[in-house]
Amino acid sequence: MDVSVIRQESTLTVVNARAEFARAATWLHDFSAGMGLPNDLASRLLVVLDEVLSNVVNHALAGAVEGSREIRLRIRLRPEAVELEIVDDGPVFDPTFAPGTRADRQLGGAGLLFVRSLMDEVRFIRQGDRNCLTLCKKLAPMR
Amino acid sequence: MEILEARTGDMAVVHVVGQVNSGNAPELDERLKQLVGAGCRGIVIDLARLDHMTSAGFRCLLRVDRQVQGVAGKLVLCGLQGLTLELFEVGGFLEMLTIAATREEAMRQATVN
Numbered sequence: 166m167d168v169s170v171i172r173q174e175s176t177l178t179v180v181n182a183r184a185e186f187a188r189a190a191t192w193l194h195d196f197s198a199g200m201g202l203p204n205d206l207a208s209r210l211l212v213v214l215d216e217v218l219s220n221v222v223n224h225a226l227a228g229a230v231e232g233s234r235e236i237r238l239r240i241r242l243r244p245e246a247v248e249l250e251i252v253d254d255g256p257v258f259d260p261t262f263a264p265g266t267r268a269d270r271q272l273g274g275a276g277l278l279f280v281r282s283l284m285d286e287v288r289f290i291r292q293g294d295r296n297c298l299t300l301c302k303k304l305a306p307m308r
Numbered sequence: 309m310e311i312l313e314a315r316t317g318d319m320a321v322v323h324v325v326g327q328v329n330s331g332n333a334p335e336l337d338e339r340l341k342q343l344v345g346a347g348c349r350g351i352v353i354d355l356a357r358l359d360h361m362t363s364a365g366f367r368c369l370l371r372v373d374r375q376v377q378g379v380a381g382k383l384v385l386c387g388l389q390g391l392t393l394e395l396f397e398v399g400g401f402l403e404m405l406t407i408a409a410t411r412e413e414a415m416r417q418a419t420v421n
Binding site: 183186187190204205208209211212215216218219275276278279282283 | 327329330331359360362363364366367390391394395398399401
């Protein structure tokens with residue numbers, strides 16, 4: 166990976182507990198504010214972070230003792246895009262493959278619909294024993 | 309999230325301000341259920357000052373909508389804008405919930421005769 170094109174990045178590790186969501190949101194909000202990201206983009210990132218963390222806790226780490234597992238978050242600002250990475254060590258759970266159509270929105274699929282629609286790119290890879298999800302949103306051209 | 313409510317008879321107008329997410333959606337759920345429990349049959353939710361709502365908030369709205377319908381009441385939303393409106397569109401919630409263009413129209417629609 167060419168790290169020279171990364172303008173700024175920040176990482177945070179949280180555990181699989183709902184109380185951690187607010188801490189993660191504050192971290193992301195602070196990064197967005199610090200980098201001067203547009204409010205609309207900052208809000209989109211907050212929506213997808215909440216959806217993905219909910220998915221990880223409710224699906225990938227379903228059944229795990231609360232607070233016993235780590236979820237690693239990383240946000241990167243590149244010249245052309247912002248990237249949010251979420252890594253957990255649960256069993257394979259690929260949200261890009263999970264149902265997310267309008268038909269199953271009442272069953273919890275709306276969150277995945279939001280993630281796919283609000284981001285320009287959603288990539289999943291299984292790295293060893295970890296789920297690694299990367300969400301990418303292109304930045305509007307500078308005027 | 310800030311929840312501001314005004315009640316007149318069996319009508320309640322609720323302003324939801326800021327962000328609704330999986331952390332605070334249960335609080336919104338609870339407040340709305342309390343209104344129904346307290347006898348409100350017409351509930352207007354004004355989202356004009358909402359920044360965004362995640363799927364946890366939408367699940368809450370769907371639950372309360374069912375609850376209100378169960379007591380022959382009506383839940384009407386108004387003030388959809390920006391990212392909030394986009395999320396309603398993406399999730400297909402415009403067709404699942406009753407939406408009005410203005411608060412006045414929402415109050416008219418939520419009036420149960």
